[in-house]
Every structure is written in C-alpha cells, then in structure tokens.
Amino acid sequence: MIATTVRRWSAWSPGLEDANAWSNWCAAPTELASEGRPDARFLPAMLRRRCSSLARILLTAAFECCKPTELGEVATVFASRHGNINESIELLDRLAERQPLSPTAFSHTVHNAQAGLFSIAAANRRASSSIAAQGDSFACGYLEALTLLERDPDRPVLLIVGDVPLAPTFAPLVDEPPGSYGLGLLLARGGDGTQIAFGRESEARAPNAPGWPDAIEFLRWYLSGEPSLVLGSARRPWRWERLQ
Amino acid sequence: MSAGSPGCEGVRASRPCSLAALGIVNALGRGSEEIWPRLLAADQGHFRRRDDLVPGRDLLVAEVSGPLPEIPPRLKRYACRNNALLLTALQQIEKPIADTIGAVGRSRVAVVIGSSTSGVSDAEAAIRHKHLTGTLTEAFHYDQLEFGGASSFVADLLQVDGPAYAISTACSSGARALATARSLLALDVCDAVIAGASDSLCGLTANGFSSLQVVSDEITNPCSVNRNGMTLGEGAAVFLVTRDSGGIQLRGVGQSTEAHHMSAPDPEGLGAESAMRDALEDAALDAAEIAYLNLHGTGTPLNDAMECAAISRVFANPPPCSSTKSLVGHILGGAGAVEAAFCWLVLSQRTSGSLDLIPHAFDGQRDPELPRLRLVPREGLRTSLGPVMTNSFGFGGNNCSLILEAARS
Numbered sequence: 001m002i003a004t005t006v007r008r009w010s011a012w013s014p015g016l017e018d019a020n021a022w023s024n025w026c027a028a029p030t031e032l033a034s035e036g037r038p039d040a041r042f043l044p045a046m047l048r049r050r051c052s053s054l055a056r057i058l059l060t061a062a063f064e065c066c067k068p069t070e071l072g073e074v075a076t077v078f079a080s081r082h083g084n085i086n087e088s089i090e091l092l093d094r095l096a097e098r099q100p101l102s103p104t105a106f107s108h109t110v111h112n113a114q115a116g117l118f119s120i121a122a123a124n125r126r127a128s129s130s131i132a133a134q135g136d137s138f139a140c141g142y143l144e145a146l147t148l149l150e151r152d153p154d155r156p157v158l159l160i161v162g163d164v165p166l167a168p169t170f171a172p173l174v175d176e177p178p179g180s181y182g183l184g185l186l187l188a189r190g191g192d193g194t195q196i197a198f199g200r201e202s203e204a205r206a207p208n209a210p211g212w213p214d215a216i217e218f219l220r221w222y223l224s225g226e227p228s229l230v231l232g233s234a235r236r237p238w239r240w241e242r243l244q
Numbered sequence: 245m246s247a248g249s250p251g252c253e254g255v256r257a258s259r260p261c262s263l264a265a266l267g268i269v270n271a272l273g274r275g276s277e278e279i280w281p282r283l284l285a286a287d288q289g290h291f292r293r294r295d296d297l298v299p300g301r302d303l304l305v306a307e308v309s310g311p312l313p314e315i316p317p318r319l320k321r322y323a324c325r326n327n328a329l330l331l332t333a334l335q336q337i338e339k340p341i342a343d344t345i346g347a348v349g350r351s352r353v354a355v356v357i358g359s360s361t362s363g364v365s366d367a368e369a370a371i372r373h374k375h376l377t378g379t380l381t382e383a384f385h386y387d388q389l390e391f392g393g394a395s396s397f398v399a400d401l402l403q404v405d406g407p408a409y410a411i412s413t414a415c416s417s418g419a420r421a422l423a424t425a426r427s428l429l430a431l432d433v434c435d436a437v438i439a440g441a442s443d444s445l446c447g448l449t450a451n452g453f454s455s456l457q458v459v460s461d462e463i464t465n466p467c468s469v470n471r472n473g474m475t476l477g478e479g480a481a482v483f484l485v486t487r488d489s490g491g492i493q494l495r496g497v498g499q500s501t502e503a504h505h506m507s508a509p510d511p512e513g514l515g516a517e518s519a520m521r522d523a524l525e526d527a528a529l530d531a532a533e534i535a536y537l538n539l540h541g542t543g544t545p546l547n548d549a550m551e552c553a554a555i556s557r558v559f560a561n562p563p564p565c566s567s568t569k570s571l572v573g574h575i576l577g578g579a580g581a582v583e584a585a586f587c588w589l590v591l592s593q594r595t596s597g598s599l600d601l602i603p604h605a606f607d608g609q610r611d612p613e614l615p616r617l618r619l620v621p622r623e624g625l626r627t628s629l630g631p632v633m634t635n636s637f638g639f640g641g642n643n644c645s646l647i648l649e650a651a652r653s
C-alpha cells in the first residue's frame with residue numbers, strides 16, 4: 001500500500017458548509033442535498049460570474065483546504081464523474097437548433113475548467129490533472145494525486161473531488177447517490193496530519209454502497225476513527241487504512 | 245497486504261518506463277507501417293471538407309476515412325466513434341497486450357485514456373433526435389459521453405481489472421495519460437498500463453473553436469507569416485507501457501499550468517517554457533542533447549508566437565523542430581498521445597544511429613517576427629540519435645512536455 005499524509009480536509013454540500021456541520025452529519029449521515037451553491041466571495045466578481053455551480057463548489061473546497069501561502073504552490077488533481085457535462089448539454093441543445101456557440105461558454109465546458117479557474121484565481125502554475133472514472137472517480141482521483149506526489153514528492157497535492165446532479169436529459173441514465181458536493185484533501189508525503197495507506201483491497205468483495213458519494217463516505221470514515229475503509233466495486237475494491 | 249510501505253519513496257532513482265508497443269490511427273492511416281512513410285513524405289493529401297459540422301461553413305478537417313471496427317455486442321453501451329478509434333488502435337497491438345496480461349495477471353494491468361471529446365459526436369446525434377422526437381436515440385448510452393466511459397471501455401474490452409480512468413485536461417490529455425502511466429508503474433500499483441488517448445471530430449469542438457475564431461479555412465500553416473488558425477483532426481494512439489528497461493523509454497515528464505486565461509496561452513510562453521524545462525530536469529538532460537522537438541504548433545498566431553519564444557529561451561541552439569498538425573490536424577485531447585507516437589516512430593525507425601525526422605509542412609514563408617527555429621525541411625532531415633521531445637499545451641493553461649529516448653544498450 002502507499003502511505004500518504006492527509007494534512008487537511010475541506011468539504012461543501014448544501015447545508016453542510018463548515019467542519020462543525022460535517023462532524024454532526026458524520027454522527028448521523030443522510031443523503032446530501034442537491035440544490036444550492038456557495039457564495040465563493042473569495043473569487044473576483046468577474047471570475048465568479050463565469051463559475052458554474054460545480055466550479056463554485058470545487059473552488060470553495062479548494063480555497064478552504066489551503067492556507068493562503070499554499071494556494072499558489074500545491075499541485076492539483078480535480079476528480080469529477082460528470083464535470084461540466086451539464087454545460088456541454090446546453091451547448092449541444094444549441095447545436096441541435098443550429099445556434100452559434102458562445103466562445104466563453106465553450107471554453108468553460110472542458111473537463112479541466114475548474115482546474116483552470118483555480119489556477120487563475122490562486123495564481124497557481126503547478127502541475128494539474130483532471131480525471132473521471134465513472135463510479136470509481138474518487139479512488140482514481142486519489143490515485144492520480146499519488147502519481148503527482150510520485151513525480152514531485154516534496155510538493156503537496158490538493159485533491160478536489162465533486163459533482164452536481166446530472167441535467168434531466170441524462171439523469172435517468174445514471175444510477176448514483178444524489179447530492180451536490182465537493183471534498184478537498186491536501187495530501188503530502190509527510191508533515192502534520194493523519195497518515196493513511198491506500199491500495200487495492202486483497203479480497204474480491206463488493207463493498208457496501210453508501211447512500212452518498214464515495215468521497216463523502218471517505219470523509220465520514222476519516223472523521224470516525226474507524227481503522228479501515230473499503231470502497232469501489234467487487235472488480236476494483238480499494239482500501240484505506242489509518243496508520244496512526 | 246503490508247500497510248505502510250513507502251510507496252512514494254525509494255522508487256524515483258530509477259523508473260524504467262518502456263513504451264513497448266503502439267497502436268495508432270489518424271487521417272494518415274491505420275498502423276505504424278501505413279502512417280510512417282506518409283509522415284516522412286509530409287503527405288497533406290488526407291484533408292477533406294465537411295459541411296455538416298458548423299452551420300454555413302465548409303470546414304476543412306483531417307478525418308479518419310473508411311469504416312471503423314464494430315464495438316463488440318457485449319460492449320454496445322460504449323459504441324461511439326471515439327471508442328471505435330480506440331478499438332482500431334488496440335487491435336493493432338492485441339498480441340503484445342494479451343501476452344502481457346497473461347504474464348502479469350488481469351488485476352495488474354491499468355488503463356489510462358486521455359480525451360477531450362469522448363463520445364460527444366454520438367451524444368449530438370442523440371440530442372438532435374430528442375429535439376425532433378422527444379426521446380434520445382435508442383443506441384445512446386451515457387457511457388459513450390462521460391469521460392470515464394473511454395477507460396471503462398478499454399478495461400472491459402481487454403478484461404483487465406487494474407485501476408482504469410480517463411484524463412481530460414483539454415489538449416494535453418494524451419500527454420498526461422502517458423505521464424500518469426509512468427508514475428503508476430513507479431508506484432507499483434500495476435505492472436503494465438494501456439495508456440493513450442482518442443479524440444473524434446464533433447460539432448461541439450468544431451463550433452466551439454470556430455466561435456473562438458481559431459480555425460483556418462485552409463490546411464493549418466504553422467510558423468508561417470500567413471498562418472491563420474488550426475485544422476481539426478481526429479484519431480487515437482495507444483501504447484502498451486511496461487517497466488522494462490529496453491525499447492523506447494518515456495524518459496522525462498514536464499508539467500505546468502499558466503494562471504493566465506481559460507482559452508489563450510500566456511503570450512510570453514512562460515508556461516510552455518516551464519513545462520519544457522521541467523521535462524529536461526526530470527530526464528536529467530541538457531537542452532543541447534535533444535535531437536528533435538515535435539511542436540505543439542497549432543498554427544494559431546498566438547500559439548506559434550509563444551511556443552517559438554519559449555523554445556528560443558530553453559534552447560540556446562534549438563533542435564530540428566516540426567509540427568505534425570499540418571499532416572493530421574489538431575487531435576485535441578488525442579494530440580499529446582498521437583504526437584508522442586510520432587516521436588516513438590522517429591526513434592523506433594532509426595537506422596544505424598541516425599534518426600529520420602518528420603518534415604515541417606507549411607507554405608515555406610517563415611514569420612520573420614518569430615524567433616528562428618530549425619524547421620525540418622520538406623525533403624526531410626537525418627540527424628544523429630538522441631532523445632526527442634514533444635509539447636502539448638491545453639485550454640485552462642494545462643501544459644505537458646514529454647521526452648522519449650531509445651534505451652541505451
């Protein structure tokens with residue numbers, strides 16, 4: 001397994017907007033709410049106007065997970081199953097009506113739009129990756145963060161995971177827990193924090209599917225003090241273990 | 245399972261990463277044997293015009309012609325053009341992949357696929373159908389559109405159970421997929437990676453880039469005084485990546501972001517410069533050792549100006565350079581893998597210590613405002629064997645430079 005230190009976490013979901021709210025939620029977890037988005041007042045107005053709900057959520061998680069001096073220095077991984085597909089669907093609707101596209105709207109539909117907005121807002125010029133892996137997006141995002149640590153072991157990696165519900169055109173096609181959310185984890189090779197090992201679960205078993213996204217189940221586990229967590233599918237089960 | 249082994253430590257000193265086999269498809273053809281001579285000949289005869297992509301525009305594109313292989317019925321939820329391009333590439337390296345799976349086991353093979361379009365062309369058809377009839381096409385499945393569908397398709401096709409995910413960082417996606425493959429091997433989470441990228445022509449990118457006014461009406465003309473934009477292309481390149489120390493190695497990975505603009509590079513090229521320097525440092529190479537540089541070279545006024553400026557700062561004497569986008573178009577999320585594949589071909593086709601370089605196809609009228617690069621002439625150029633570099637710069641200011649090298653025997 002691969003040992004990493006979780007130095008800090010942050011999370012946002014409608015109605016769950018600070019550490020206290022999350023620790024209460026963890027004591028009695030329920031489905032996440034879908035409607036709502038953070039103010040994101042730390043963003044300059046011009047940038048904020050261009051942010052989708054997902055961008056506001058993910059950038060809020062990102063800014064809350066870093067000290068101001070870290071914002072420009074961390075490498076980043078953004079993991080999201082759907083990313084900006086809702087915005088893409090709006091453009092596809094326009095194309096179906098043979099309407100022209102707005103260049104700004106188009107450039108904000110790329111999967112790494114949130115990473116780009118973070119880079120601009122935080123004046124961050126470090127390595128950045130954006131990934132997707134269907135139902136396995138949290139574990140694969142965690143793994144991608146470890147690849148950036150492998151490449152540059154002394155540079156902490158900010159992992160940002162999140163999604164908003166899929167637009168009605170496609171929502172019926174996907175089976176997943178409801179909710180809008182963003183989770184930030186500042187991962188490093190050492191330093192203050194909780195040491196956690198990550199790797200493949202050796203037993204092929206189907207982990208229990210929680211009623212909320214994997215990233216939030218990770219947070220629940222992280223705050224719970226339980227020794228280990230298994231997430232994923234019977235085919236690809238992943239294991240996290242607390243080392244201290 | 246032993247908890248707490250170092251993982252990130254102790255593996256960096258030596259991390260062999262062999263690009264052991266290549267499958268490739270683009271407008272020039274299918275497979276290395278068909279594509280390599282056409283690259284060397286700077287064959288620009290594979291562009292065509294399509295009037296169905298952008299309303300009112302007869303758009304020049306570098307399209308993959310002819311029928312693509314059918315997605316197996318058991319995987320029909322993944323049946324889209326983007327995955328058919330991946331399948332075309334994978335079929336070319338079926339045997340080495342099967343041999344590797346047999347040797348290391350299904351759970352030790354990972355899949356990392358870059359794309360910026362995934363199956364959006366098929367989603368467009370589904371949504372057009374919905375506008376006409378009220379329902380999506382029966383053939384449409386969300387797995388075709390979501391980025392993670394591409395990696396799941398490859399993993400399900402090959403029946404491998406290692407980590408499988410998609411990277412989508414716009415036009416650096418394909419290069420980043422190879423960078424990730426090397427790190428996954430170094431982390432020992434797998435023994436082989438199927439890594440590459442695929443992008444397919446679609447209305448979304450054609451209209452989007454047209455709206456940004458960066459698409460040329462003629463074949464893209466990189467580094468020319470007459471350049472006026474890119475030409476869109478499509479294709480896929482997929483490598484079997486292993487921990488072997490022989491063959492063609494991925495020697496250096498350089499990465500940066502720009503903190504500048506969502507859809508335009510920093511005009512000074514500081515991000516591009518930083519990615520190239522980072523790759524050289526990672527490879528422990530001097531700039532003077534690079535034998536060839538495959539440019540990002542999109543043919544937009546801004547890209548070529550900033551890239552040439554960045555290169556002239558990184559290299560006191562720039563190596564011979566060419567953009568291959570005037571041969572296969574800009575394959576966007578696939579470009580980084582396809583152009584790494586062209587570098588792989590340059591190295592693997594070497595003869596007695598020499599490399600045959602791919603010509604820089606353009607109208608020959610250099611832009612006098614650009615720092616002077618050594619562009620590979622139409623008739624080609626032979627140079628001595630050395631490591632080669634490829635640049636990929638994407639929307640959101642995401643840059644990745646890779647260095648490939650023939651293993652020293």
